[in-house]
Amino acid sequence: MASSDTAPTIVAPTTWSLAHLSDLHLTDPLAGAGVRLRGKQWLGRISWRRRRIHIHQPAVLSALVTDLRAQSPAHVAISGDLVQLGLAQEFEQAADWLARFVPPAQLMLVPGNHEAYLPGSWPQGQDHWRPYLMETPQGEPSLQRRDKLLLIGLSSAVPTLAGLASGTLGSAQLQALETALAQGASEGLFRVVVLHHPAAPDLVGWRKRLTDQRQFAAVIARQGAGVILHGHAHRTTLSRLPGPHGPVAVIGAPSASALDTRPGRMAGYNLLRIEQLGRDWQMQLGRRTYRPHTRDFEWLEHCNLTSSG
Structure with a gap:
């Protein structure tokens, strides 16, 4: 029998859980009537009044948060578009929401095109989101x-100009991504890439595309990844990009707040359970989706995905 002062054995986990949600559009751009709008923001506010306010429902997002907490993921990734028009007051609203959501150490947060609605919007917004x-x-x-x-x-x-919602990573970021992927592989880590715009081709039209998607795909072809998560399309998607040791899953999430009955577009989030099996990795992808008639969430689907990590 071990003595009472023997230090307990700490067993490292072999399974990790990660929730992925996107396109929350949780802010109210109509608050503060005296806010000065510029150019594209005028058109964005008109679109919000006429259509988007009826789709993105705070009650739906609140139900999603309750459901996500019940699932108890260890980590959360948000792939952008928390705001509407990139207004300073919206970044403040989103910061207040984030403070009630999860601790900074539990969250990976990247911006979407609505965070960069106008030049200067995202640099200003970052100041409100520094803890995350x-x-x-x-x-x-x-x-x-x-x-x-x-x-x-x-x-x-x-x-981008009015009417466009495209995104760009840029050569410097792509080069740094290649370095990070190579380093992660050398350390035997499971590499999760998170960005806003779809990383696989043909998921959105040219107005909303990732302009350097081909260059991104070339990095993945050389270095691989465990999984790639994105939003922007406002629908559930599952695509693949070629990697050096097999295909890499590219997973899209719908808008987390959308009351949208079109196929694949109802509010929901992804829940990944990642397991290390020797030198291999196994992922279970589960999708939780909103049920308007009961105002709660249910499993939409489960599937198992293999990965080289």
Whole structure:
């Protein structure tokens, strides 16, 4: 029998859980009637009044948060678009919401195109979100290590003209991504890439595309990844990109707040359970979706995905 003062054996986990949600659009751009709007923001507020306010429902997002907490994921990734028009007051609203949601150490957060609605919107917004953003050199990915998980956050958020919602990573960020992926692989980590715009081709039209998607895919073809998470399309998607040791899953989430009955577009989130099996990795992808008639969430589907990590 071991003596009472023997230190307990600490067993490292072999399974990790990660929730992924996107396109929350949780802020109210109509609050503060005296707020000065510029250019594209005028058109955005008109769109919000006419259509989007009826789709993005705070009650739906509240039910999602309750359901997500019941699932108890160890980590959460949000792939952008918390705000509507990139207003300073919206970043403040979102910061208040984040403070009630999860601790900063549990969250990977990247911006979407609505955070960069106009030039200067995102640099200003970052000041309100500092506790949830890693201090990284300009133009480099955000890196978070969680035991055997390496979360790599990319910013595809760039200002665009009215009518456009495209994104760009840029050569410097792509080069730093390649370095991070190579380093993660050498350490035997499961690499999770998070960005806003779809990383696989043909998921959105040219107005909403990732302009350097081909260059991103080339990095993945050379270095691989465990999984790639994105939003922006406002629907559930599952695609693949070629990797050096097999295909890499590219998983999209619907808007977390959308009361939208079109197929694949109802509010929901992804729940990944990642397991290390020797040198291999296994993922179970579960999707939780909102039920308007009961105002709660249920399982939409489960599927198992293999990965080289």
